[in-house]
Amino acid sequence: MILTAKDIQKLRQRRGMTQAEVASKVGVSQSYIARLENGSLDPKLSLVKRIVEVLTSDKGRVCSEIMSTNPITIDARDVVSTAVSLMQKNNYSQLPVMRGTQMVGIITEWDIIQNLQHNLHEISVQAIMSPSSVLMVDGNTSIDVIIPLFENYQAVLVQNQGRIQGIITRSDLLKLI
Numbered sequence: 001m002i003l004t005a006k007d008i009q010k011l012r013q014r015r016g017m018t019q020a021e022v023a024s025k026v027g028v029s030q031s032y033i034a035r036l037e038n039g040s041l042d043p044k045l046s047l048v049k050r051i052v053e054v055l056t057s058d059k060g061r062v063c064s065e066i067m068s069t070n071p072i073t074i075d076a077r078d079v080v081s082t083a084v085s086l087m088q089k090n091n092y093s094q095l096p097v098m099r100g101t102q103m104v105g106i107i108t109e110w111d112i113i114q115n116l117q118h119n120l121h122e123i124s125v126q127a128i129m130s131p132s133s134v135l136m137v138d139g140n141t142s143i144d145v146i147i148p149l150f151e152n153y154q155a156v157l158v159q160n161q162g163r164i165q166g167i168i169t170r171s172d173l174l175k176l177i
Contacts, residue, residue, distance in 0.1 A: 003048065009037040011055040016065065025054045063146060064139030066175045067158045067166030073098045074107065076126035080115070083107050083125050094154050096167065097129045103136065103164065105129040106154055130154075139165060147173065 012022055012033075019033040026033075026047070035041040036051075043051075073096045074083050083095055087109065094108040107129040112120070115128045135149060136157045146156050150170055158166040 003052065005037050005039040008048075008051060008055070011052070012037075015055050017055070022051060022054055026050050061143045061176075062139060063137055063141045063143060063156070063158045063168060064166065066143065066172050067139070067168045068172055069166045071096060071157070071164060071167035073103075073164070074125055075099070076104055076124065076129070078125050080107070080112060080118075080120040080123050080125055080128060084112060084120060087112075094169070096155070096157060096164070097125055099126075101163070103157060105131040108154055136164075143173075143176070 012019070018030075019037070020030040023030045023033045027050075028047070032041065033051075036043055072086055072090055072092070074086060076097050076099045086095060087093070094106050096103050097105045097107055104126070107125050111128045111130055115123065118128075135146075135153055136159045137146060139158050139160055141158075146168065149156060150173065154169070156168045157164050158168060
């Protein structure tokens, strides 16, 4: 199979990487990748091979590459009906539960279903949430490290200096395909 400059550009875009990110991982300049993509450069085969490996390999990918950014959260003191509305509106199966800037748990569809006998307009999220069922990792954590965690956890929060930057759920892992 012959790989064209446009094929490389499409691979990069599908991967969601900038030219600068590819260049950094391959060890060339951003302008080199730009010239390669616009067809004005005839690169060495070994370099094309490295570029393709970067663009097609999941090794070395980090959490910040597949996370959903700026996750919607809910305050522990909010009523459950508010969580239900947010989940329905955004098509989410769970929401991180916060107390100020501290993550204290997660509320899932299952937590809500198990409490349908209560008035969801009166009961607080913290009364029915699953405590500590979400892990927090740094955005530079390898995806390979977190995949096994989904056997026991609903989601992984991605943080930067203690601030939540994103969330990774099982559906986010499908971005790897």
